[in-house]
Amino acid sequence: MEIVVNGVGIPLEKFKKGNSYILEGKTIKELPNFLEIDGNLILKDTYIRKIPPKLSVTGDLICNGSKISKVPGTIKIGGNISFSGTRVKSFPGTLKVNKNLNLSNSFLEKLPNNFKVPGTLDVSGTPLTHLPKKLRVGGDLILDYTKVISFPPDIYIGDSLFICNTGFTELPDNFHITGSLHCDNTNLYSLPAGLVIGKSLYASWTHIKELPIDSVINGVIDLSHSRITTIPSDYEFLDDVILSHSKIEVIPERVKFNKSLDLSHTPMLLLPNRMYVGNNLDLKHTLIPKISKNVNVLGVVDIRYTKILSLPKHIKYDHIGYEEEITE
16 A cells, blocks of 8 residues: 655555554645555645545544545544544534544534534534534533534533633523533623533633522632622532632622632622631732631632731731731
8 A cells, every 4th residue: 555745656654653644744645545544544734635435544533734625424433533624614424423523623614413422522713603403422512713602402512511702692591511611702691590510610701790599510610801790699619719800899798619719800899707718819909908807718818919907817818028927
């Protein structure tokens, strides 16, 4: 089996490195009609325009940056598939995906109905406008920088969802995500009732003004640079909460922060009389004048660039810029 490079046939084995056959560069323009690869096939930045219909690869097929515009539904790929940065506009429903599928930064416009991806599906940076019916993704679904603005009702996502820099304005009620929800820099104005996130919420640079009282978020909550003004009473945060540069003004009493809380660069004027923070509390660049003795912070309080002149004795503070003890 030979690969033609600049009109010269070179044995396929010359391109083997470890478990991969690596064919790179503009000098490679075509593949043999019948090609079986035991291992991975990497066709990075080649001028190959067509994939042989009888191609069989036991490992990964990586075609990033190649001139390919069509994917045959008859090829067999055992591992990951990537057509990132190619001219591919659609993906065949007859081609079985066994692991991850990467179509990011391609010309993708359409996915087949009843489409199943056992691993991660990455379509970020494509002109895709909608998702197909009965889409099932076993891993992450990455939609960043696409034109998708809604979900089909029968969608399944096995891990995290990425919709950063999209036109999403809302999510359906009772929306459940097993992994994390990444929705930074979107037009989301609110989070849905009954929201359940198995891991973390990343929603910086959004229009979100509040957290639903019935929401369940098990990881980090990042609402920095958002329009949030308050949080629900009696809410318990399980991981770090980042509210820096947000519009937060009020922290109700009885709210429990099990890890760190970042309130830096916010319009906060007062802390509640009673509050529990399980790790660090960041108050940099706020106008908060004091901390009550009933506030319990297990980590360090950062009071740089504040008007706080004294602290309860049980609180540790960031002493940068301070030469004297400031505890009461």
